[in-house]
Amino acid sequence: MAPNDSADTNGTAAPGTKGAVAGRRKAVRYIVPVAVAGVAAATIGLVPALASSGDPDLPKITAQELIEKIAASDTQQLSGTVKISTDLGIPSLGGLAGSFVPDGAGDEGSASADPQSKLTELASGTHTLRVAADGPDKQRVSILDNASEYSLIHNGDQVWAYDSKSNAVYHAEGRGEGDAGKGEKRAAPDGVPTTPKALAEQVLKAADGTTSVTVDGTAQVAGRDAYRLVVKPEQSGSTIGSVTVAVDAENGVPLKFTLQPSSGGKAAIDAGFTSVDFEKPDASLFDFTPPKGAEVTEADEAEGHGKAEAEKAKGDLGAFEGLDGMDGMNVIGKGWNSIAEFKTPGGAALPSKASGDEVPAEAQQFLDALGDKVTGKFGSGTVFKTRLVNALMTDDGRVYVGAVTKDALVDAANNAG
The missing domain is CATH 3.30.310 (TATA-Binding Protein)
Structure with a gap:
């Protein structure tokens, strides 16, 4: 394709207590609207954020060339700090969240460190994360709080999650390709972040003939020179106004992701690196041993409990x-x-x-x-x-x-x- 100022892309648009039995019976009827809100949360994933400090003078590049630069990037080693600010317009769930947790799921010793529920906290507010990656089989994401930390570690066929606040551990164990016949290989749970590149590529899968993709100047993110790739719907009626991805000018890694709603106002998602290093992270970052006294929940045990509760609820809901x-x-x-x-x-x-x-x-x-x-x-x-x-x-x-x-x-x- 000859270089030009814009490009169309093809694909698909990127676009979660114990209580009385009566409460459990009614809970099913609240799941659909709450799950709808969760769809918006699922658009977040791990996308890195804005820390702009100037517009560097870089060689001209077309949208097609920049997309190809992202696709060709082979950077798989990095570490840094990410800031994510999210304003999806979802009211705080407050005490409501407990209404959708199966009986026993909130008890001491339960799967409170399960990433499937913990990562939904990124659906609102501002959060600081520490991230590290060393190839497709080693990633670590830590959500930092004032006095606690939640860490999710993927190392080979092992996935660990640890919540220091509750001293709870979640563990999922898979099997390598050499163990065929012993069970399917377990990947990281849905929603587990991997690399910024993978998430930016999802956004670029816009539908056929409905998307404008342009290069709109430059930026500096986390001390790195970057190009600004802007993706906009060409159709009316979408709630998405634009998606801007700051792409590292040297290695093609997305450094910042900003989603602006068509209704205007502040960004719905503004997430990105405030510091980043593309050297190989220390191997110890991906090692984990449950701390003394921690309550460990195995993934199979948690899944079995959830299925049992679901079957029990179905029996009560003719x-x-x-x-x-x-x-x-x-x-x-x-x-x-x-x-x-x-x-x-x-x-x-x-x-x-x-x-x-x-x-x-x-x-x-x-x-x-x-x-x-x-x-x-x-x-x-x-x-x-x-x-x-x-x-x-x-x-x-x-x-x-x-x-x-x-x-x-x-x-x-x-x-x-």
């Missing part, structure tokens, strides 16, 4: 048969305006006090903060809003979700067969 999956998911539209359509298990509608449901105060407050009542040819429903991902849940149990505006969701529901 109206919610089919909890194993959503019925007939369909994708409406393409590119940045893609909308997923599916039915809730058993056609469950949104719980409300008006319909006689027992709705915990925290749950009702959360749902009210997110939801707008809407009507149309489809009937009536509620639109749950974040700054990036919105979802319409109709009163007859259909769900439409995507990184699109409320009007786009209503139109999709009106036109659905």
Whole structure:
């Protein structure tokens, strides 16, 4: 492809207590709207952030050339500090989070260090992380708090997570390729960050003919000279205004990721390196031994407990048969305006006090903060809003979700067969 000032890319848009039995019965009906909010959280992953201090004078480069530079980057060793600020417009869950934890999951000695739940904390606020990587089989991410630290370590077929605050350890063990027949190799759990490059490449998988990609000047991030790659939807109706990736001018590694919503205001995600070193990290960073007195939960044990609780809940919820999956998911539209359509298990509608449901105060407050009542040819429903991902849940149990505006969701529901 001849060099030019912009390029289109092809692919797909990148776009989580113990209690009374009645509480557990009702909890299932809150899962869909809360899970919708979690979709927005899932867009974060590990993407490095802005620390700009000037615009260096660099040789001209086209968008196509810069994309190729990212793809050709073979940098697999780095360490540094990352700052992530996230404002997705999701109200604080507060005490509500416990309403969705299976019985026993919050007890002493439970899987409180499980990365699947811990990493959702990155969905709001500002966090400082220390990161290190030495190839595809060795990564470490530590979330720093005022008086504690949460670390996730991947070393070969071993995955460890440690929460110093609760002195809890989570352990997942896989099997290498030479152990065929003894079990499948276990990769890091979903949501475990690996390298900034992998995440930036996901963003560049924009849908066919719907994306503008340009180079918009230069920046300096964590003391490194970088080009600014700007990705924008060419379609109207998306909640995503632009994605800017600062790319290291020397090695092609993404150093900064900023996602600006189409509604304006502060960035929804502004994450990146404040310091970075591309030398080989110390091997000891990827070694881990559970501290004395720590409660260790094995992944298989945690998964077994979760499945048992799910089966128990299903037994108590006769109206919610089919909890194993959503019925007939369909994708409406393409590119940045893609909308997923599916039915809730058993056609469950949104719980409300008006319909006689027992709705915990925290749950009702959360749902009210997110939801707008809407009507149309489809009937009536509620639109749950974040700054990036919105979802319409109709009163007859259909769900439409995507990184699109409320009007786009209503139109999709009106036109659905």
